[in-house]
Amino acid sequence: MDKNKNHDNVTEPQHVADNEISVNDIDNEFVEQQEAEAAKDIADEEMNKVDALQQELDQTRAQLEKEKKEYLFLMAEFDNFRKRTLKEKSELIKNGGENALKGLLPVVDDFERSLEAIKSSDDAASIREGVELIYNKFVKYLEQNGVKPIDSAPGVDFDTELHEAVTMFPAPDESQKGKVIDTVQKGYTLHDKVLRHAKVVVGQ
Incomplete structure (x- = not known):
């Protein structure tokens, strides 16, 4: 009777130790699983950040390319406007000078007729009158301009x-x-x- 009791006392601590090892293993596995999940979450979060940054970079590049094209278009438009303005200004100056000189031609005609009249006339009064007419005509032309x-x-x-x-x-x-x-x-x-x-x- 006492011998059996001793036998039970010997085997019972071993059974308890086995249970303790099994619980520790379970705890370690749970901790490792939690750590793995946490690491996965961190990795996923980092990947999401990288993806967001890459998307933002792509959008910035696209916007930059769009603005670059718009800038080049505006520069081309401005260059065309500048050339067109210079051409119009040149033509305006040219035509303005042309019109001014064209307006003087009738005065030259009057002078030529007056010179021809002087050759065949000794009437100083009529010559003076003709010159005054030409002068007044010329002054009026200047005032008009x-x-x-x-x-x-x-x-x-x-x-x-x-x-x-x-x-x-x-x-x-x-x-x-x-x-x-x-x-x-x-x-x-x-x-x-x-x-x-x-x-x-x-x-x-």
Whole structure:
């Protein structure tokens, strides 16, 4: 009876130890499984980040390529606009000069007719009248094209923007100081811009 009891006492600790090892193995496997799943989740998350960054990079490249094409298109459009503008400006200048010269041809015709008339006439009055007609016609043509004489009549205030003093002359009285006394050469403006300053004598 006592012998059997001793036998049971010997075998029972071994059974308990086996159970403990089995539980430890299960715990280790569970921990390893959890760690593997966590590592997989981390790897998946990293891959998702990489995929998102790659997608963003692709979108950025596509946007950059689109903007590059738009930039090149705008540059080509601007270059065409610049060339077209230069051509139009050149033609405008050319045609403007052509029209101005064409308008002078009738004046040249009048001068030629006047010269022919002088050869066969000794009437100074008629010659003078013909020259005055040509002169008035020419002045009118200039005015039609924006050319106007600068006022430099005696008594006008001297203006450095319009007049050029070629000499200073003692004024007969105080009222003529700083005034135009005489005009040496008439001046003209073109659309309110000075084309040639009037050369004048100024009182001092």
